[in-house]
Every structure is written in C-alpha cells, then in structure tokens.
Amino acid sequence: xxxxxxxxxxxxxxxxxxxxxxxxxxxxxxxxxxxxxxxxxxxxxxxxxxxxxxxxxxxxxxxxxxxxxxxxxxxxxxxxxxxxxxxxxxxxxxxxxxxxxxxxxxxxxxxxxxxxxxxxxxxxxxxxxxxxxxxxxxxxxxxxxxxxxxxxxxxxxxxxxxxxxxxxxxxxxxxxxxxxxxxxxxxxxxxxxxxxxxxxxxxxxxxxxxxxxxxxxxxxxxxxxxxxxxxxxxxxxxxxxxxxxxxxxxxxxxxxxxxxxxxxxxxxxxxxxxxxxxxxxxxxxxxxxxxxxxxxxxxxxxxxxxxxxxxxxxxxxxxxxxxxxxxxxxxxxxxxxxxxxxxxxxxxxxxxxxxxxxxxxxxxxxxxxxxxxxxxxxxxxxxxxxxxxxxxxxxxxxxxxxxxxxxxxxxxxxxxxxxxxxxxxxxxxxxxxxxxxxxxxxxxxxxxxxxxxxxxxxxxxxxxxxxxxxxxxxxxxxxxxxxxxxxxxxxxxxxxxxxxxxxxxxxxxxxxxxxxxxxxxxxxxxxxxxxxxxxxxxxxxxxxxxxxxxxxxxxxxxxxxxxxxxxxxxxxxxxxxxxxxxxxxxxxxxxxxxxxxxxxxxxxxxxxxxxxxxxxxxxxxxxxxxxxxxxxxxxxxxxxxxxxxxxxxxxxxxxxxxxxxxxxxx
Amino acid sequence: xxxxxxxxxxxxxxxxxxxxxxxxxxxxxxxxxxxxxxxxxxxxxxxxxxxxxxxxxxxxxxxxxxxxxxxxxxxxxxxxxxxxxxxxxxxxxxxxxxxxxxxxxxxxxxxxxxxxxxxxxxxxxxxxxxxxxxxxxxxxxxxxxxxxxxxxxxxxxxxxxxxxxxxxxxxxxxxxxxxxxxxxxxxxxxxxxxxxxxxxxxxxxxxxxxxxxxxxxxxxxxxxxxxxxxxxxxxxxxxxxxxxxxxxxxxxxxxxxxxxxxxxxxxxxxxxxxxxxxxxxxxxxxxxxxxxxxxxxxxxxxxxxxxxxxxxx
Numbered sequence: 001x002x003x004x005x006x007x008x009x010x011x012x013x014x015x016x017x018x019x020x021x022x023x024x025x026x027x028x029x030x031x032x033x034x035x036x037x038x039x040x041x042x043x044x045x046x047x048x049x050x051x052x053x054x055x056x057x058x059x060x061x062x063x064x065x066x067x068x069x070x071x072x073x074x075x076x077x078x079x080x081x082x083x084x085x086x087x088x089x090x091x092x093x094x095x096x097x098x099x100x101x102x103x104x105x106x107x108x109x110x111x112x113x114x115x116x117x118x119x120x121x122x123x124x125x126x127x128x129x130x131x132x133x134x135x136x137x138x139x140x141x142x143x144x145x146x147x148x149x150x151x152x153x154x155x156x157x158x159x160x161x162x163x164x165x166x167x168x169x170x171x172x173x174x175x176x177x178x179x180x181x182x183x184x185x186x187x188x189x190x191x192x193x194x195x196x197x198x199x200x201x202x203x204x205x206x207x208x209x210x211x212x213x214x215x216x217x218x219x220x221x222x223x224x225x226x227x228x229x230x231x232x233x234x235x236x237x238x239x240x241x242x243x244x245x246x247x248x249x250x251x252x253x254x255x256x257x258x259x260x261x262x263x264x265x266x267x268x269x270x271x272x273x274x275x276x277x278x279x280x281x282x283x284x285x286x287x288x289x290x291x292x293x294x295x296x297x298x299x300x301x302x303x304x305x306x307x308x309x310x311x312x313x314x315x316x317x318x319x320x321x322x323x324x325x326x327x328x329x330x331x332x333x334x335x336x337x338x339x340x341x342x343x344x345x346x347x348x349x350x351x352x353x354x355x356x357x358x359x360x361x362x363x364x365x366x367x368x369x370x371x372x373x374x375x376x377x378x379x380x381x382x383x384x385x386x387x388x389x390x391x392x393x394x395x396x397x398x399x400x401x402x403x404x405x406x407x408x409x410x411x412x413x414x415x416x417x418x419x420x421x422x423x424x425x426x427x428x429x430x431x432x433x434x435x436x437x438x439x440x441x442x443x444x445x446x447x448x449x450x451x452x453x454x455x456x457x458x459x460x461x462x463x464x465x466x467x468x469x470x471x472x473x474x475x476x477x478x479x480x481x482x483x484x485x486x487x488x489x490x491x492x493x494x495x496x497x498x499x500x501x502x503x504x505x506x507x508x509x510x511x512x513x514x515x516x517x518x519x520x521x522x523x524x525x526x527x528x529x530x531x532x533x534x535x536x537x538x539x540x541x542x543x544x545x546x547x548x549x550x551x552x553x554x555x556x557x558x559x560x561x562x563x564x565x566x567x568x569x570x571x572x573x574x575x576x577x578x579x580x581x582x583x584x585x586x587x588x589x590x591x592x593x594x595x596x597x598x599x600x601x602x603x604x605x606x607x608x609x610x611x612x613x614x615x616x617x618x619x620x621x622x623x624x625x626x627x628x629x630x631x632x633x634x635x636x637x638x639x640x641x642x643x644x645x646x647x648x649x650x651x652x653x654x655x656x657x658x659x660x661x662x663x664x665x666x
Numbered sequence: 667x668x669x670x671x672x673x674x675x676x677x678x679x680x681x682x683x684x685x686x687x688x689x690x691x692x693x694x695x696x697x698x699x700x701x702x703x704x705x706x707x708x709x710x711x712x713x714x715x716x717x718x719x720x721x722x723x724x725x726x727x728x729x730x731x732x733x734x735x736x737x738x739x740x741x742x743x744x745x746x747x748x749x750x751x752x753x754x755x756x757x758x759x760x761x762x763x764x765x766x767x768x769x770x771x772x773x774x775x776x777x778x779x780x781x782x783x784x785x786x787x788x789x790x791x792x793x794x795x796x797x798x799x800x801x802x803x804x805x806x807x808x809x810x811x812x813x814x815x816x817x818x819x820x821x822x823x824x825x826x827x828x829x830x831x832x833x834x835x836x837x838x839x840x841x842x843x844x845x846x847x848x849x850x851x852x853x854x855x856x857x858x859x860x861x862x863x864x865x866x867x868x869x870x871x872x873x874x875x876x877x878x879x880x881x882x883x884x885x886x887x888x889x890x891x892x893x894x895x896x897x898x899x900x901x902x903x904x905x906x907x908x909x910x911x912x913x914x915x916x917x918x919x920x921x922x923x924x925x926x927x928x929x930x931x932x933x934x935x936x937x938x939x940x941x942x943x944x945x946x947x948x949x950x951x952x953x954x955x956x957x958x959x960x961x962x963x964x965x966x967x968x969x970x971x972x973x974x975x976x977x978x979x
Contacts, residue, residue: 388725388781399727399777408770409763421762421806428814428972436973441966443810444803450766451802454773455795462780462791468723526757533755534741534763541737550718550883552729557721557784558879571780571788579796583955 009061013071013083015054016097016135020128023047027124037117044124045108048131052104055097055135062090063507070141077144082203084141087511088276091352092138092268099359100131100261102486106367107253109482113374114251115163123163123251130156130257137265143192143202146269150188153265154181157258161250170249177246180239184232191225191273194218204277211277220282226273227288233266234322237296238622243319244303248311252370255311259318260362264355267325274333275348275515286334286435290442293330297323297449302587305456305577306614310369310379313460314362317405320449321358325351327442328420335427336516338435343426345512345519346419352508354416357404357497361413364401364490368394371479371487372464376471381460381573386469393484395465397491402457404494407450410535411498415505418527420446455580463573470567499535502528588614669916670754677743677901681893682706684900684936691940706893713886721879723783729884731778732877735771736887739894742767745821748901749924751829751912752822759819761809765802768854771891772798775876782879790876793951797853797860797872800958804965805850808843811968812906815839815975821905829909837975842968844907849961851903853954855896858943860954872951904931 023044030040062069068086085093107127111120133156136149158174196202198210198218211219228239235243247255274281300319307313328351335344371394372387373379388395404411424446427439497504502525509521559565581588593611596602640651686703693700720728744754745764753760776795779787813819815837816827828840853860856873863874871878877888905912911927913920949957 386723386725386783388727392725395725403770403773406773407766408773409766410770414763414766417766418759418762422759422819425759425810425813425819428810429817433973433976436976437970440810440814440969440972441807444807444962444966444969447765447806448799448803451769451799454769455776455799458773458776458780458791458795462777462788466725466727466777466781467783467788523758527759527763530755530757530760530763534744534767537741537744538734538737541740542734545733545736545887548714548883552718552720554722555719557723557782558786559784565784567783569785570783571785571792576780576788576792576795579792579951580799582952583796583800 009058009069010071012054012058012061013069016051016058017071017073017083017132019047019051019054020132023051023128024125027121027128030121030124031118037121038112041112041120041124042108044128045104048104048124048128049101051128052097052101052131055093056101058085059090059094059097062093063087063510066510073145077148079144080142080201080203081145081148082141083136083139083145084204085139087507087514088268088272089138091356091508091511092264093135095264095356095359096131096134096138096261099356099363100257102490103253103256103260103363103367104131106256106370106483106486107251109480110251110253110370110374119163123160126156126160126163127254130160130254134262134265138268141204143204143207146204147185147189147192150185150265150269153262154178154185157246157250157254157262160254161246164249164251164254173242173245173249177242180232180242184229184239187225187229187232188269191222191229194222194225195277204272207277211279216282219278223274223278223281223285226270227285227292230266230270230273231292231326234263234270234326235296235319236292236322236326237299237319238619240296240300240319241619241623244307244312244315247315247318248309252311252366252373255315256363256366256370259315259366260359263318263322264359267322267329267351267355271329271348271351271515274329280336280516281333283337286330286332286337287438288330289326289333290330290438293323293326293328294442294445295323296320297327298445298452299587301449301452301456302584303614305452305459305580306588308381308574310372310381310460310464311366313381313456314365314369317453317456318358318362320453321354321362321405324417324420324446324449325354325358327446328354328416328423331420331423331427331439331442332516334435334439335423335430338427338430338432340426340430341516341518342520342523343423343429345516346426346524347423348512348516349505349508349519349524350416350419350423352511353419353501353504354413356504356508357412357416357494360490360493360497361401361404364397364487364494365405367483367487367490368398368401371483374479374483375477378471381463383471384464384469385467385471385567385570386465388465390469391479394479394487397484397487398465399461400491400494402461404498406454406457408454409498409531410495410538412494412501412504414498414531415501415527417446417450419524422523452580455577459573459576462571462576467570468567470570499531500528501531590614667754669750669921670752673747673749674744674754677746677748677897678740678894681890681897682710684897684932685893687933688936688940688943691937692944695940695944706889710886710890713881713889714883716882718882718884721782721784724781728778728781728879731774731781732880732884732887732891735774735778736891736894738767738771738774739891739898742771743894743898746898746901747822747825747905747912748928749913749921751826751909751914756820756822761813761819761821762806764821765805765809768895769798769802771895775888778880779876779878784879786871786875786878790872790874790878793872794876796951797954800955801850801853801961804846804958804961805854807962807965808846808850808968811839811843811965811972814969814972821902825905825909825912826914828906829912829914833910837971839968839971839975840907842964842971844903846961846964846968847903847906849957849964851899852942853958855899856892857896857939859946859949860957862948900932900935901928904928904935 027044030037062085071083073081111123133149133152140146195207199206232239304313304316332344332347404413407413407417424439424443590612595609596605597607686706690700747753776791779791816824861872913924
C-alpha cells in the first residue's frame with residue numbers, strides 16, 4: 001500500500017473485489033436453502049449492488065485524485081496481480097460499475113419472474129463474477145490480472161447465456177462465441193508477449209516503458225495483433241459474426257451488459273494499447289481503424305434495419321455504435337500522426353463519450369426490450385404495436401432511448417457525434433493531402449450512419465409502440481416498479497448528458513489530456529452553450545405550441561371512406577424499411593422464398609408465405625476457407641495421434657532435443 | 667442581440683409568405699391568376715381555429731409530434747444568418763447541430779405518421795426515411811467542404827469569409843457545394859422533382875402521406891414548420907453562396923440595404939424554384955436514389971477540390 005493513500009480507497013477496493021465473490025457464494029448456498037433461498041438471492045443482489053457502488057465511488061475518486069490508485073492482490077494469486085486505477089481505467093470502471101447498476105437492479109425482478117428457483121440462484125452466482133471479471137479487465141495492471149479478467153469475462157458470459165435455455169442451435173451459437181473469443185484472446189496474448197523481449201516484467205508500467213524504446217517493426221506487429229484481437233471482442237465487421245448470435249439469446253439484462261458494457265472493455269483495451277503503450281500507434285494505423293469503423297458503422301446499421309426481432313436489431317446496432325467509436329479512435333490516431341493534436345484530443349473525447357453514452361442507451365433499450373417481453377411475451381416487431389398506450393412509462397423512456405441512439409440533439413448520443421464531426425473537420429487542416437481528404441469524407445459516412453440509425457429506430461419504435469396493437473391478447477402483466485425504475489434512471493441520464501454535456505465532458509477532458517496532450521477545451525465547451533440555447537428555444541416553442549387553445553375530438557382513423565380498417569393494414573417495421581432495403585439491395589442480396597398454396601390457384605390462394613433473409617455470402621466467403629483449412633490440417637495431424645504411448649514419448653524426446661538445439665545455436 | 671432576435675423572428679414569421687409567393691409565381695408561369703401571396707396565413711388561421719381530430723388508436727405522441735417538430739424547426743432557424751452576418755446562435759460546429767435539429771423534426775413526424783394507425787402514415791414516413799437517409803451525407807459533406815474552404819467551422823465565419831471574397835474569385839468548391847446543396851434542399855423541403863407538395867394522390871405522396879391524418883392546429887404546426895424549413899434552407903443557401911451586402915455593421919443604412927438585397931436575392935431563388943417546378947415532372951420514387959447519387963458525387967468532389975485548392979500556392 002503506497003503511503004498517503006486514503007484509507008477508504010483500500011476499503012473500497014476490498015469491497016469491489018470481495019463482495020461479488022461473497023454474493024456468488026450466497027447464491028450458491030441459496031440452491032440448498034429451501035425457504036431462505038429468496039432472501040439469500042436478494043442478499044446476493046444487494047451485495048452486487050454495493051460492490052458496484054463501491055466501484056463507482058472509486059472511479060469518481062480516481063478522476064478527482066488525478067494520480068493512479070494502486071491495490072495489490074498478489075497474495076490471492078499465483079502470478080503478480082496488481083490493480084491500478086488511473087483516469088482511463090477509472091473512466092471505464094465508471095462504465096462497468098455505474099452504468100451496470102440499473103441492469104443489476106432490473107435483474108432481480110426479471111429472474112424471479114422468469115426463472116425457476118435453481119436457475120435464479122445460478123444467475124446470481126454468475127452475474128456478480130461476470131461483473132467482477134469486467135472490473136478486473138479495466139483495473140488490472142499486470143498482464144495476468146488483465147488476462148484472467150478477459151478470459152473469465154468470456155466464460156462467465158457464456159455460462160449466463162446457457163441459463164436462458166438449451167438446444168442444438170443455442171449450443172452452436174455459444175460454441176461460435178467461445179471459438180471467436182478465444183481466437184481473439186490468442187491474438188491479444190501474443191500482443192502482450194511480444195513486449196516481453198523489451199520489458200523486464202509483465203506489468204503495465206514496464207510495458208509502457210518498453211513501448212517507448214521498441215523498434216518500429218515490433219510496434220507495428222503489436223498494433224496489428226492488438227487491433228485484430230480487440231476488434232474480435234468489439235464486434236468489428238467482418239469479425240462480428242458471433243455478436244448478433246450470442247447477444248440476443250442471453251437473458252435480457254445480460255444482453256444489456258454484454259452489448260452496453262462488455263464491448264466497451266475491448267474499446268478500453270484498444271485505447272490502452274494504442275495511446276498508452278504504443279504512444280499513438282503507427283502512422284498507417286489510423287487508416288486501418290477508420291476503415292474498420294466506417295464499414296462496421298454503415299453495415300451494422302443496415303443489417304439492424306433488416307432485423308424484425310428487437311434484440312437482434314439492438315445487437316446489430318451495437319456493431320454500428322462500436323463502428324462509430326472506432327471511427328473516432330481512427331480519427332484520433334490519424335490527427336495525431338499528422339500533427340493536428342488539438343483535433344486528436346477532440347476525436348479521442350468523441351470515442352470516450354460515445355462509449356459512455358452507448359453504454360447508457362444500449363442498457364436502456366435492452367432493458368426496455370425486457371419490459372416489452374415481460375408484458376407481451378414477444379419481441380417480434382411486426383407482432384407488437386400500440387404499446388405506448390398500454391405501458392406509458394416504459395414507452396416514454398424507450399422513446400428517449402431511441403432518440404438518443406439515433407444521435408439526435410438534446411440527448412446524449414448527439415454529443416459524441418458532434419465531437420467526431422468536429423475532429424473530422426479539423427483533420428482537414430492536417431499538413432498532408434491524404435488525411436486532408438480522408439477525414440472530411442468520414443463525416444459523410446457518419447452522417448449516413450446517423451440518418452440510417454434514425455430511420456432504423458423510428459421504424460422499430462413506431463412498429464412496437466405506436467399505432468394499434470397487432471396482437472389482440474396482451475397479457476395484463478404489469479411491469480413492476482423495480483423494473484421500471486432502472487429504465488427511468490437511464491433515460492434521465494440520457495437527457496441530462498444531452499443538455500448538460502459538460503458533466504461528462506469535463507472528466508473525459510482531464511482523462512484525454514493524459515493520453516493526447518495539446519488539446520483545446522474551449523472548442524469543446526462551445527457545444528454546451530449552443531445545446532442549452534437550443535434546448536431553451538425548443539422548450540419555449542413546445543410550451544407555446546401547447547398553450548394554443550385546441551378542441552380535441554377523438555375520431556376513427558380515415559380509411560378512404562371505407563369501413564374495416566384493421567391493425568394488420570398498418571405499416572410494419574419490415575414494410576417501413578422496404579425502400580431503404582431496396583436502395584441498398586446490393587448489400588443485403590436478400591434470399592426470398594415465396595410459397596403460394598395451392599399452386600394451381602395463384603390468384604385465390606389459401607395461404608401465402610413469404611420469407612426474406614439476408615445473404616451471408618461474404619461471411620461464408622471469408623470464413624469457409626479458414627474453417628476448411630483448419631479442418632484439413634486437423635485431419636493431417638490426426639496421423640500423429642496413434643494412441644501408442646511409445647510414440648508420444650518419442651515426440652516429447654524430439655521436442656526436447658529441438659528446444660535444446662534452438663537454445664544453443666540462437 | 668435584439669437585431670439577431672428580430673432576424674430570427676422575421677424568418678419564422680415570413681415563412682408562409684415565401685410559400686405563398688412561390689405558389690403565386692407558379693400560377694403566373696402556368697398562365698393562371700393564382701391565389702394571393704397571403705393565402706398561407708389565412709390557411710394557418712383557419713386551421714388554428716378548427717378542432718383537432720385524433721385517431722382512436724393514437725397516443726400522446728400523436729399530438730406532441732407536430733408541436734415538437736415545429737419547435738425543433740424554429741430552433742434550427744436561430745442559426746441562420748440572412749441580414750446580419752451571424753445568426754442568433756453561433757458557435758464552432760453549429761451547422762452540425764442545425765442539420766441534426768432538422769433530422770429530429772423529421773424523426774418525430776415519422777413517429778406521428780406511425781401513430782395514426784393507418785397505412786398512409788407509415789408509407790409516407792417510410793418514403794421520407796429513404797429520402798432523408800440519402801440526403802444526409804451530401805448535406806453534411808457540402809457544408810463540410812464550405813467550412814474547409816473558409817477554414818472555419820461556424821456558419822457566421824463561413825458567411826463572413828465568403829462575403830470578403832470577390833465574386834469572380836469564387837472557387838469551384840462553391841459551385842460544386844451549391845449544386846449539391848440545391849439537390850438536397852429540394853428534397854428536404856419536399857418539392858419537385860423529389861416530392862410534389864400539391865398532390866394528394868397516395869401513389870405520389872411522400873411528406874403529405876406522412877401527415878395525412880393531421881388536422882386543425884396540429885396540421886397548422888406541420889404546415890408552418892414545413893414552410894419555415896423551406897425559408898430556412900433558402901436563407902441558408904443565399905447566405906452561404908451570395909452573402910454580399912449582408913450587414914457587418916449595426917448602422918440603420920447597412921441593415922436596410924442588407925434587408926433589401928436579401929429580399930431581392932430571395933425573390934430570385936423563389937422564381938427559380940417556381941420555374942423548376944413548372945418545368946420538371948416528379949421523379950419515380952426509385953429514381954430518387956440516382957438523383958442523390960449525383961448530389962453525393964458532387965459533394966465528394968467538393969471535398970476533393972478543397973484538398974486540391976490547398977496544394978496550389
């Protein structure tokens with residue numbers, strides 16, 4: 001324990017790392033506790049909440065102190081396990097602990113309602129540890145601490161996905177998830193190990209020192225490994241295939257945590273690598289990151305529009321938002337390498353605040369989806385409708401979520417996009433012609449993404465919440481207050497950051513200054529004043545508009561003078577997106593199946609069924625050869641496996657001799 | 667400040683007049699007598715006095731959407747400089763906020779269309795969504811190109827920079843950006859050849875289908891907001907591409923001259939719109955992407971030329 005550190009910091013660290021373990025143990029006992037089981041699960045939930053509160057306090061403290069807070073857990077671990085909290089780690093710790101709180105609170109009524117007792121206990125055994133693993137990732141200051149968290153995060157989230165159900169297809173999806181995550185983890189581990197020739201030990205301080213002295217070729221190799229490793233976790237296209245499969249099939253609060261928060265750990269790690277260890281990365285790196293971000297942003301939202309199921313739509317929209325974050329990171333790298341430091345700082349701020357904002361509104365939207373399925377037992381947009389009338393609170397906060405994620409002003413999503421636009425514009429002042437051209441063009445990509453997101457969420461919200469209900473029987477299950485309250489809190493956060501962005505920008509500015517010096521805070525502060533004036537005018541306008549005296553009469557919807565307008569005649573999410581899907585049809589190359597029965601009466605059929613699925617051609621094109629090559633190699637390697645122990649001893653002997661020779665003649 | 671507020675109020679209040687004048691000019695071009703230029707005011711007055719019909723299926727959002735969209739459009743007007751060289755609100759990067767405020771208004775009206783519970787609202791919203799998706803990139807890119815050419819990022823600074831240039835020194839960036847912005851403005855305000863503001867035939871409607879279910883004061887807000895949007899974009903184009911004569915000092919003479927010149931410039935713009943709308947037919951809806959393809963290509967070229975211009979000493 002370093003001198004002068006306030007006592008309460010170590011208490012808070014102990015609570016943060018200890019309570020989740022205690023909570024998990026409580027939940028394990030709950031399986032055998034009979035009548036006290038509910039109380040024990042409640043205890044686990046309270047313990048988790050307290051740990052998250054401790055983490056939030058620590059995160060704020062890390063920002064206020066400005067010096068890294070350290071905590072040594074090596075006593076509990078076989079390898080050095082040092083926890084350290086600088087401003088970057090503190091910011092992401094705030095996302096992991098603070099923003100996940102509503103999802104944790106939401107979980108309790110959700111699991112009590114949806115799961116039988118043993119499964120609810122399992123849920124509370126895994127959830128605190130899952131959160132703890134993310135805490136380890138963002139606070140770990142040794143490779144071991146980071147990597148232990150990184151691996152546990154994957155395994156525990158897979159375990160939580162299994163809680164929602166089992167089946168052939170789910171197992172395939174979870175297998176794919178684990179497979180891609182481990183491929184990514186292998187790359188990440190290689191990136192860490194490449195430091196080792198230059199670094200005396202594998203803690204972050206020596207990696208940082210090694211990064212300064214390292215030859216450029218090594219740096220480039222580390223950058224590439226880290227880029228692909230973390231891009232797999234972040235769901236960058238085309239490494240995203242697991243994301244839209246794994247996220248929607250998890251329990252809804254876990255989907256929220258995976259999409260809203262777990263993806264951000266990859267952003268954290270990538271920023272840590274590029275701006276902390278590699279001091280900005282190679283000059284060409286910015287283009288790679290920009291390209292990855294642009295492709296993910298546009299394709300992610302285009303795929304989201306295609307999805308008729310709310311949770312899958314939200315999963316694809318996570319791909320889009322990660323794309324926006326990567327666009328901003330790429331702009332930061334490119335601005336930095338082309339000598340416009342001021343805008344590098346702006347771009348990094350854009351990436352960071354969008355990480356926070358996306359965590360907030362994605363949690364809100366996923367939890368809102370949980371409230372919808374609680375009430376209607378369906379998340380298929382084309383079966384819902386008119387929910388704003390039957391669930392006014394959830395409907396209103398979901399509207400806030402949709403507006404925020406569409407990046408519209410007066411809500412938080414806009415702040416990050418504005419900063420990104422500013423940095424793209426500033427990139428035009430770079431000295432070289434290529435960044436001068438590329439960065440402003442990225443503004444077009446971001447604008448297209450924003451407009452597509454607005455269309456996507458207008459369609460999703462309109463189909464689910466507006467118009468008349470398409471399913472007649474909405475079960476009268478009232479959503480409990482404990483589920484609504486987290487939604488209201490998250491929606492409030494969207495609005496507060498949207499109108500008072502300085503609340504979030506000030507800490508982010510302090511953090512950015514440690515990574516990219518030479519920024520200019522005045523140009524950032526400009527947006528706050530502008531937004532507040534607009535908010536005032538808008539408020540005045542709305543008030544004035546409502547003051548106008550009106551006589552309202554409720555009348556049937558106009559049906560071209562005919563009677564019998566039914567709910568099925570409304571536009572659905574699918575029909576709403578049709579023009580956009582037509583315009584972008586080369587992207588989808590939809591696979592259509594039309595079945596008319598009976599076939600001999602095409603004009604007066606008994607039934608028509610139509611299915612349209614997005615082709616996965618490029619995914620197949622990209623992954624099939626890799627999978628085939630792995631399978632072919634495995635077939636060849638099978639010959640080594642004779643099952644005869646003498647052969648295996650020979651292999652060991654040969655390997656030993658080879659190693660000795662290698663060491664001797666190196 | 668008082669003058670900037672006056673400019674803002676002027677833009678909001680004069681919007682129906684602009685619409686009425688275009689309609690009158692179109693009528694004259696088609697050898698009809700046409701209605702008075704003040705007719706849009708009378709229509710708004712009539713609508714405000716009528717009752718507001720809400721469909722049975724509608725929620726609170728149905729009535730809130732046009733009012734909120736109106737407020738957003740009004741707020742966007744505060745950015746536009748037409749007579750004095752700065753709008754009421756001006757800061758670095760203000761044009762992004764302006765673009766997104768207009769997008770917000772459109773988003774709300776799409777939701778309002780959904781809430782009507784008939785297929786018209788959804789249909790109009792869906793088509794409007796397509797148009798807005800295609801228009802957003804060229805809009806932002808051409809504004810970006812102007813900002814790059816002027817080396818500043820607020821509307822006031824861009825207007826000031828252009829105003830300080832000689833007319834014959836105006837660069838190719840401006841020509842490209844102006845053409846692209848014209849395409850976008852036509853689409854954003856729902857005019858020919860992208861949309862037909864006078865039609866009420868469901869096969870051809872975009873904007874009008876989306877707001878079909880509105881009546882009374884709600885419709886008045888929709889119509890007024892639509893007129894403001896047209897006025898705002900026309901004013902913006904005039905200020906960005908022909909700012910000469912805009913008042914840079916606060917003297918009465920300068921202001922009077924600026925107002926006079928602005929009215930003249932706007933008259934030319936209105937005549938151009940009327941002429942265009944009388945000459946061209948509405949595009950088939952799936953020909954609209956090609957229309958925007960041109961706009962996007964032009965705006966990208968504008969960005970490319972900002973780089974090329976910089977290379978030359």
